[in-house]
Amino acid sequence: MQLGKCHNPEAPPIASPPTSSATMPLLDDPTPTHHQTFRLHSINSTILIRQFPTQGISFQLWPAATTLLTLLDRHPTNTTPLSSSFNICGRRPRILELGSGTGVVGIAAAALLGANVTVTDLPHVLPNLQFNVDANAGILEVHGGAVDVAALSWGESKDMEAIGREYDLIIGSDLVYNDNLYEPLLETLKFLLVGLGRSEKKVVFVMGHLKRWKKESAFFKKANKLFDVEVVYNDAPFDGSRIGVTVYQFVSKPADKLNT
Numbered sequence: 001m002q003l004g005k006c007h008n009p010e011a012p013p014i015a016s017p018p019t020s021s022a023t024m025p026l027l028d029d030p031t032p033t034h035h036q037t038f039r040l041h042s043i044n045s046t047i048l049i050r051q052f053p054t055q056g057i058s059f060q061l062w063p064a065a066t067t068l069l070t071l072l073d074r075h076p077t078n079t080t081p082l083s084s085s086f087n088i089c090g091r092r093p094r095i096l097e098l099g100s101g102t103g104v105v106g107i108a109a110a111a112l113l114g115a116n117v118t119v120t121d122l123p124h125v126l127p128n129l130q131f132n133v134d135a136n137a138g139i140l141e142v143h144g145g146a147v148d149v150a151a152l153s154w155g156e157s158k159d160m161e162a163i164g165r166e167y168d169l170i171i172g173s174d175l176v177y178n179d180n181l182y183e184p185l186l187e188t189l190k191f192l193l194v195g196l197g198r199s200e201k202k203v204v205f206v207m208g209h210l211k212r213w214k215k216e217s218a219f220f221k222k223a224n225k226l227f228d229v230e231v232v233y234n235d236a237p238f239d240g241s242r243i244g245v246t247v248y249q250f251v252s253k254p255a256d257k258l259n260t
């Protein structure tokens with residue numbers, strides 16, 4: 001079993017930008033698919049991800065996912081500001097990913113951290129998520145990680161109860177993009193991070209986010225009442241853009257400082 005990879009002095013290059021195949025239909029399916037590979041230098045492996053660019057936001061890769069992937073790939077050398085969050089030594093880490101979309105971040109986390117990862121999304125997204133998990137079964141077997149796929153609609157108490165709270169780390173990328181989803185997402189984070197009764201340990205939520213709208217400040221204003229929110233990384237802007245991905249860490253405020 002591969003544990004949390006706490007120490008590895010050899011510095012790898014950062015994850016390569018993804019390489020793409022042309023967008024083309026499968027022989028027996030008219031929906032255009034797009035297969036992308038992601039090189040994980042630190043473990044000398046490649047992840048393959050299927051996307052359906054015409055099928056909506058859940059079926060394509062968003063920018064913050066690439067940033068999280070790069071930070072995860074740097075983790076074995078402790079050259080990332082997230083090392084303390086990713087460094088779960090002593091046993092196999094349990095990680096929950098919210099709004100996984102194509103699943104690339106969760107699959108990479110499982111392989112890079114040797115973790116048990118549950119990737120989640122809305123029910124209609126799960127078949128493609130499962131396809132991508134299955135497509136990478138080989139690298140998970142080699143590196144000791146495991147990935148489960150589960151439905152988690154934010155704010156749905158039945159889903160949240162089924163998912164449970166037994167995680168060491170919660171991750172997510174590009175989840176704050178629609179103001180109708182701020183409340184359900186915060187509700188889910190509250191369930192996962194607040195009042196766990198584990199005084200010795202705080203569960204951390206690591207979120208990659210590309211700012212697009214001024215109104216997103218409403219999400220962070222509400223989040224700040226429940227969590228200590230810290231910026232841990234600012235990625236360089238993409239070509240032609242002024243803004244890069246920011247990575248935040250959320251931890252529950254102490255009970256006496258909660259402002260709910």
Ligand SMILES: C[S@@+](CC[C@H](N)C(=O)[O-])C[C@H]1O[C@@H](n2cnc3c(N)ncnc32)[C@H](O)[C@@H]1O
Pocket residue numbers: 057058059060061062063064065098099100101102120121122125152153154172173174175177181184
């Ligand atoms: C912008 S995409 C980001 C996908 C992926 N994390 C990435 O970075 O490539 C947002 C994701 O959140 C999911 N999502 C939207 N509303 C949701 C909800 N109410 N409950 C759970 N997931 C939701 C979408 O299906 C989608 O996969």
